Amino acid sequence: MLTLHHHEPTKPGHIVVMGAGGFVGRASARLLAATGVAMTSLTRKKVDLLDAEAAGRLASYLSPETTLVVTSAQAPCKNVAMLLDNLRMIQAVITAVKSCPVGHLVYLSSDAVYRDSARPLTEASCAEPASLHGAMHLTREVMLKNELPNVPQVFVRPTLIFGPDDPHNGYGPNRFMRLAAQGEDIVLFGEGEELRDHIFIEDVAEIVRRCVFHRATGVVNAVTGIVTTFKAIAGMAAARFEPLVIIRGTPRQGPMPHGGYRAFDCSLLKQVFPGFKPTTLADGLDRMRR
Numbered sequence: 001m002l003t004l005h006h007h008e009p010t011k012p013g014h015i016v017v018m019g020a021g022g023f024v025g026r027a028s029a030r031l032l033a034a035t036g037v038a039m040t041s042l043t044r045k046k047v048d049l050l051d052a053e054a055a056g057r058l059a060s061y062l063s064p065e066t067t068l069v070v071t072s073a074q075a076p077c078k079n080v081a082m083l084l085d086n087l088r089m090i091q092a093v094i095t096a097v098k099s100c101p102v103g104h105l106v107y108l109s110s111d112a113v114y115r116d117s118a119r120p121l122t123e124a125s126c127a128e129p130a131s132l133h134g135a136m137h138l139t140r141e142v143m144l145k146n147e148l149p150n151v152p153q154v155f156v157r158p159t160l161i162f163g164p165d166d167p168h169n170g171y172g173p174n175r176f177m178r179l180a181a182q183g184e185d186i187v188l189f190g191e192g193e194e195l196r197d198h199i200f201i202e203d204v205a206e207i208v209r210r211c212v213f214h215r216a217t218g219v220v221n222a223v224t225g226i227v228t229t230f231k232a233i234a235g236m237a238a239a240r241f242e243p244l245v246i247i248r249g250t251p252r253q254g255p256m257p258h259g260g261y262r263a264f265d266c267s268l269l270k271q272v273f274p275g276f277k278p279t280t281l282a283d284g285l286d287r288m289r290r
Contacts (some may be wrong), residue, residue: 013065163201190252192231205224226265
């Protein structure tokens with residue numbers, strides 16, 4: 001599902017990161033800039049993809065030597081209005097690239113595109129999203145493939161991302177660490193028994209970097225292959241602060257997301273990037289304290 005067109009890492013002539021003000025975009029831009037490659041970081045202040053002039057503004061930064069990394073999204077996508085805005089945003093990207101084709105496009109998608117499974121998911125698993133967020137990302141992928149058939153593209157599909165400076169305060173490591181640091185109770189959904197994979201933000205950026213430098217095409221999941229319960233993560237977060245906060249469950253409202261199990265087979269990631277070793281949850285939580 002993933003092809004590397006450069007066996008050895010090769011710097012592109014120019015990199016443009018769309019969404020460089022966001023969680024993933026900021027980390028990716030920072031890591032790519034550290035390699036010394038010529039690059040442009042675009043935030044919403046520079047190019048607002050919902051603006052009528054967005055396509056023209058974006059095109060002015062592009063060239064055939066450009067690798068375009070697209071992380072821009074209104075996320076998580078919670079309603080139809082957000083879905084439609086997200087599709088308008090990617091249409092602006094498509095219009096810009098049609099007017100000024102790029103050499104390579106990297107799109108940050110999501111593992112939410114996959115249908116739930118009792119087995120670990122792979123890049124070949126059925127893409128049948130059950131949420132608007134997953135539907136948004138899958139539709140964007142289809143739009144990019146259909147509208148830009150001659151542009152080499154790779155779709156990076158991260159699972160739940162954690163790390164410092166997360167703007168969403170998402171349930172899991174990010175929220176648990178903040179609550180523990182503030183001395184507040186960590187409140188779980190149910191008893192926190194769901195098993196989920198979590199990946200550190202800098203590891204997602206590293207996968208993006210490798211896809212850029214190897215000019216990858218296809219699909220790759222940004223995952224660790226390890227699942228942990230939310231209760232266990234809460235315990236790990238609480239143990240990093242004094243005094244120890246209380247961890248308590250609550251009556252669950254509705255069914256457990258994904259049936260309580262969302263695991264991944266990371267064989268492809270290990271095969272194509274054998275030197276890549278994801279950050280452990282323990283190390284990632286420690287780095288969030290620095």
